[in-house]
Amino acid sequence: MIPERAKALLLPVAALVVLELWACAIHLQSDSLAPPSAIAAALVEAVHDGSILIATRDTLISAFAGLLIGGAIGLAFGIALGIFHIFDRLMEVTIEAIRPIPSIALLPIALIALGFGYRMEIVIVAFACIWPILILSRAAVGGIEPRLIEVSRALRLSPADRVRKIIIPAALPRIFLAFRLAAGIALIVAVTVEIAINPIGLGAGIMTAQQALRPDLMLAYLLWIGAVGYLLNTGLVVAQNHLFGRAALVGDPA
Amino acid sequence: MNRAVFYWRAASLAVAAGFIGLWQVVANLRLVSPVFLPGPDRAWASLLRGFESGDLWGKLEGTLAHMAYGWFVASIAGIALGAMIGSSRTMRSYVAPSLEFLRPLPVSAIIPVAIAMLGLTQSMALFVIAFGAIWPMLLATIHGFAAVEPRLYEVARSLHMSRTAVIFKIALPSASPDILSGMRLSLTVALILSVVCEILAGLDGLGHWVLLSARSFRSADLFAGVILLGVIGYLTALAMSVVEKRLLRWRSSGH
Amino acid sequence: MAAATRQAASFPGPERSQIAFSDVTLALGGKIIIENISLDVKPGEFFCIVGASGCGKTTALRLAAGLYQPTGGTVTFDGKPMLAPRRDIAIVFQDYGKALLPWRTAAGNVSLALEASGIAASQRAARIDGLLKKVGLPDHAGKYPAEMSGGMQQRLQIARCLAQEPKALLMDEPFGALDAMTRQGLQDEVLALVRASDATVIFVTHDLEEAIYLGDRVIGLSPHPGRIGIELRIDLPRPRDQLRTRENPEFLRLRRELFDFIKAPEK
Numbered sequence: 001m002i003p004e005r006a007k008a009l010l011l012p013v014a015a016l017v018v019l020e021l022w023a024c025a026i027h028l029q030s031d032s033l034a035p036p037s038a039i040a041a042a043l044v045e046a047v048h049d050g051s052i053l054i055a056t057r058d059t060l061i062s063a064f065a066g067l068l069i070g071g072a073i074g075l076a077f078g079i080a081l082g083i084f085h086i087f088d089r090l091m092e093v094t095i096e097a098i099r100p101i102p103s104i105a106l107l108p109i110a111l112i113a114l115g116f117g118y119r120m121e122i123v124i125v126a127f128a129c130i131w132p133i134l135i136l137s138r139a140a141v142g143g144i145e146p147r148l149i150e151v152s153r154a155l156r157l158s159p160a161d162r163v164r165k166i167i168i169p170a171a172l173p174r175i176f177l178a179f180r181l182a183a184g185i186a187l188i189v190a191v192t193v194e195i196a197i198n199p200i201g202l203g204a205g206i207m208t209a210q211q212a213l214r215p216d217l218m219l220a221y222l223l224w225i226g227a228v229g230y231l232l233n234t235g236l237v238v239a240q241n242h243l244f245g246r247a248a249l250v251g252d253p254a
Numbered sequence: 255m256n257r258a259v260f261y262w263r264a265a266s267l268a269v270a271a272g273f274i275g276l277w278q279v280v281a282n283l284r285l286v287s288p289v290f291l292p293g294p295d296r297a298w299a300s301l302l303r304g305f306e307s308g309d310l311w312g313k314l315e316g317t318l319a320h321m322a323y324g325w326f327v328a329s330i331a332g333i334a335l336g337a338m339i340g341s342s343r344t345m346r347s348y349v350a351p352s353l354e355f356l357r358p359l360p361v362s363a364i365i366p367v368a369i370a371m372l373g374l375t376q377s378m379a380l381f382v383i384a385f386g387a388i389w390p391m392l393l394a395t396i397h398g399f400a401a402v403e404p405r406l407y408e409v410a411r412s413l414h415m416s417r418t419a420v421i422f423k424i425a426l427p428s429a430s431p432d433i434l435s436g437m438r439l440s441l442t443v444a445l446i447l448s449v450v451c452e453i454l455a456g457l458d459g460l461g462h463w464v465l466l467s468a469r470s471f472r473s474a475d476l477f478a479g480v481i482l483l484g485v486i487g488y489l490t491a492l493a494m495s496v497v498e499k500r501l502l503r504w505r506s507s508g509h
Numbered sequence: 510m511a512a513a514t515r516q517a518a519s520f521p522g523p524e525r526s527q528i529a530f531s532d533v534t535l536a537l538g539g540k541i542i543i544e545n546i547s548l549d550v551k552p553g554e555f556f557c558i559v560g561a562s563g564c565g566k567t568t569a570l571r572l573a574a575g576l577y578q579p580t581g582g583t584v585t586f587d588g589k590p591m592l593a594p595r596r597d598i599a600i601v602f603q604d605y606g607k608a609l610l611p612w613r614t615a616a617g618n619v620s621l622a623l624e625a626s627g628i629a630a631s632q633r634a635a636r637i638d639g640l641l642k643k644v645g646l647p648d649h650a651g652k653y654p655a656e657m658s659g660g661m662q663q664r665l666q667i668a669r670c671l672a673q674e675p676k677a678l679l680m681d682e683p684f685g686a687l688d689a690m691t692r693q694g695l696q697d698e699v700l701a702l703v704r705a706s707d708a709t710v711i712f713v714t715h716d717l718e719e720a721i722y723l724g725d726r727v728i729g730l731s732p733h734p735g736r737i738g739i740e741l742r743i744d745l746p747r748p749r750d751q752l753r754t755r756e757n758p759e760f761l762r763l764r765r766e767l768f769d770f771i772k773a774p775e776k
Contacts, residue, residue, distance in 0.1 A: 008351030032370035100487030108468030192362040210366035229358035405607040413625035
């Protein structure tokens, strides 16, 4: 019996070996493909001279700043909409009208208003992050066990106390989940903006590599971007399990 | 739609109209430069102009064509591959972990590779859109096929159902909620990638329109384009949810 | 504990057996679930299996269905070994909700069995109507399983099984999830359906009275590993009646015997 771990690695490892052999056999000369060994070498070099690390820093700064800003707006609105149903119903049309606008469509607006650089990217990422966090935190607040609300009334908690002691802790696991999902979106949107037009970060790095006809470096960036996304997601999953354990999955406080 | 729902909808519409009014006031008072923020009146005028002259129709069709093509190809390939992988436990254990690893990868990162292979062309765009739209479909379909109630497979064995019959009469309907939600995500991805590719490669479409308007500081045209993109997003999501409701009628009945 | 050592449950008789277990053992994941079970179900017989939870009665049923293969011994149907499920053996599962297609109506679910048997579309409608009438669901053809009560869903599953025109009906605690009144109604319905169709029935249940009420023969399995511990021949008059049969002194005697067996300490 092959253990599960080995099975999971079999496909990627086999693919890499096959690609390497094939590339060597045909003496690959191409603008778009490079043998895995060359990709690895380019990656090592880019780490060594710091270029890819700086790019990573830039992308992550934009992504996180956008996540925090968009997240704060989305969270505030989401909680308010979850608590005050009147507010929720009145805002329905407005939210449903703005939500479908793809964040990337704002790119030109942000471009002319803010020019190239961090700010424009952060604004677009923030816009993209508002919606998943708003929707999910609204659902998280709305999904709080009604029994808990009754308890808070029986205990005669003040509104502020009710929010602080009952609503936020009860909704917290699912709010964290919302942020975890939004973090993935933030990274994707940041990289996309950089690829489309912004000359900073990992997206710009991969585009530059392509334009310089360096497929090894380009694919190295691609791999690195994937790894960053994977690590980010895994790290957040670990944090989620650590902080909330089963609670994040079940939705009530432990 | 009963009375209460109707009234709330109307009130909500009124609130939205209020926001538009606020936007108009801000534009009139020039609190933000009209170069960046046109009033809704100018955006609307630009929309009408664009459609009358036929320019915007062409751009709209361009974006829709890109989306549709990519989404179609992705749906067929995604469902077929997903069905194959999802229904076989062996394939799942070899392939699923790699797919999970690729899930958080920003799919736009494939764009430079596509450009390297195909240049700044229409084919590049179609490749990117199809490639990007396949992922949500594939992952959702795999999940749907993997989650088929095993008891139903036993019923199928007992009835001596053929392999095709099992796939089309049991696995596919069982996976359809997941597949449909994957399709919805695919549509969103297809729209985004269409816009990005149009911006990058200068292809005919709303993305290109919006970029050109920005470069020439024609803010009214720019906003008209953005609004249209929002409308596309809204209508495609609406269409999907109508289809979902019809096909998934059996879910909402009973408890 | 004379009954505990009895391994075989077969009666001398001129009739051939339809479903036969010959020294059947099944081990799963290192544990022996049932061991050295031999039994003989005659055609048209109503054969009940009872026992405490975990004694392997469901396992025995699944072996008879061909869903499992024995680790030792053979399971035969009409003399031929059961290597895979047969179309003419219908299985009624306990979890009816999971055994019905939620996206098909009642008619659609019954149709599934007819489609699998290759019945032409033109003939299906009439058969579906007849089957739904037989199980008392004539007006519910267009309903989805989720819109039906537990008892109705189980009847629907039975209708689908009858659509297979089965020679044998294997029922795995079919009424276990239902309330007592529904259960009694369905017991009588099953008896009527089976009498009309002459099918052989293997019926697994944890309800001892149900087994005696329904069956021609009842075997009790003792657990860990599952072996036949007792066998009773039920000579109560047919048709059975919920009140009269259950008050019959013979019924009470059999009930007593079965209760004592289940309650008796293991080994």
